[in-house]
Amino acid sequence: MFAGEGEPASDDLxxxxxxxxxxxxxxxxxxxxxxxxxxxxxxxxxxxxxxxxAADFAGTDAYDRAGSVSAYDWIRHNCKVSGHVAYDRVRVGEHLEQLPNACLALFEGSIGFGHLSLLAGVVKAVQESPTSKHFDEDPLLALAAAETVSKFRYTCERARHAGDPDGLAFEQLKGVEARRLELLPCEDGLFSLRGVLDPVGAGVLRTALEPLAKRNGRSDSRHRERRLADALIELAQHGRKANLMVTTSLETLLNAAGASSAEVEFSTPFSTKSVERLACDCTLTRVLLSPESVVIDVGRGRRVVSPSQRRALQRRDGGCCWPGCDRPASWTDAHHLVHWVRGGTTDLGNLVLLCHRHHWLVHEGGWQLVRTHDGRLMSVAPACDFWERIRGPDWVAA
Ligand SMILES: [Zn+2]
Ligand SMILES: [Zn+2]
Structure with a gap:
């Protein structure tokens, strides 16, 4: 612990x-x-x-004498905050002189510290800009008092762009350099997503995801985070069917008792139900193994729906066939009503278009989609309690 002079005892504080x-x-x-x-x-x-x-501290070499590489690092470590918080507080402290009225507003409670931090960011950017050096806090401060911190962030970005477009462009260029995405395997075969996107990249992604993440009919009880995750998968599959290398045995595809799970490139093992769904309409590279793990067949999935069949399906179905779903045809997979693994044929009579979510419900979700004698499709909810719990109490059968 750094021993500062005149350090107040913690019990006094x-x-x-x-x-x-x-x-x-x-x-x-x-x-x-x-x-x-x-x-x-x-x-x-x-x-x-x-x-x-913190700013005064950063202006000395005290961190250096204490063996830290920077004042931010010292603050981060000893004050037990993130690097972002350490950097932000020093930056705010360094620009308080240019923000006297904002400090008064904070004392009066008309703005919060989040507003002050954003104002300090604008001051710093203006000072560092080669073209613009003058900063007047009052116009922005008037807006700060009326806006939430989130809204004020946009206001500050606009103000910065107006005063220093080149500086903002340069900062956003640095933001592109900071882009990264990690897929971290965690327990139970799940993956956690972690990453950073620049504002433009995030805008592009959100613009693509938001329409897909809307509720899919009145019965859709998925929470927003779940809908966004589903939308990301749907987006990745859209227009270009995944070409998955699946290593599986015939026993697994037939869901025989005791059969092992299927192995899939770039992920942890899938359940048979998931492989079955993917095999419905993906360019599936099969590597079938006999029970003794001897490769018996390597080749393209020949059950893939042909382009002419897909065009005919799009004309006939128009979009997802699930009762009440309005997902257009370009966002659907062709589903085998009787799966080819169980002898179903890949022809129009046995195929229907389903969106990503409804295709999932039919295979992994335990629902059934059956054609009635008059040709209509009917969805039948699973009877098992497990699926009731997955869907939640507010689910209404489609
Ligand atoms: Zn299917
Ligand atoms: Zn659908």
Whole structure:
């Protein structure tokens, strides 16, 4: 721990904060909102104090003498905050002189620390710009008092663009360099996604995902995060069928008792149900193994729907055939009503178009899609309790 001169003892600090602590049990129902506002103002004032002292600290070589590579690193490590918080507080502290009215507004509670941090970002950008050096805090401050922090972020970006378009373009160029995406395997064969996108890249992705992530009919009870994840998969499959290398045995495809799971390139093993769905309409490179793990067949999936069949299906079905679904044909897969693994044929009578979600429901989700005697399609919900739990209590059968 760095031993600073005149460092206040932590128990002294706790004594000063005592009026703000341990109030949780003593607050009546009607008092909590006002108390939260008061607490946040107190935290913001502490943040302001922290930022000023952090900037002073960064202006010395104290971090160097304590063996850290930078003041940010020292603050990050010793104050137990992220690198982003350390950088932000030093930046705010370094620009307080150019923001006297904003500091007053923070004291009065008309803006929050988030607003101040954004204003400090604009000051820094203007100062570093080769073309624009003057900064007037008042016009932006008036907007800060009226806007949420999220909205004010856009306001500041616009202000920066107006005052320094080249600087903003350069910063966004650096943002492109910061782009990254990680697919991290975690427990149970799941993958966690982690990454950074620049504003333009994020805009492109969100523009593509948002229409796909809308609720798919009244019965769609998926929460927004789940719909966005489904939309990402749907987007990746769209227009270009995945060419998956699947290593499986006939026993697995037939879901025989004791058969092992299928192995798939770039992922953890799939269930038979998933392989079955992919085999419905993907360019599936099969590597079939006998039970003794001897390769018995390597080749293209010959059950893929031909381009002329797909055109005919698109004309006939127009889009997803699931009752009530309006996903257009370009966002669908061809589904075998009787799967080819079980002797179903790849001809129009046995094929229907289904969107990604409904195709998933039929294979992995336990639903059945059957043709009635008059040619209509009917979806039949699974009877098993497990699927009831997956769908949640507000599900209404389609
Ligand atoms: Zn299918
Ligand atoms: Zn559908």
């Amino acid at each position: 706790i004594a000063r904060l005592a009026p703000y602590l341990d109030r949780r049990d003593g607050l009546a129902d009607g008092e909590r909102g006002a108390w939260l506002v008061k607490l946040r103002q107190a935290i913001d004032l502490l943040e302001l104090e922290f930022a000023g002292i």
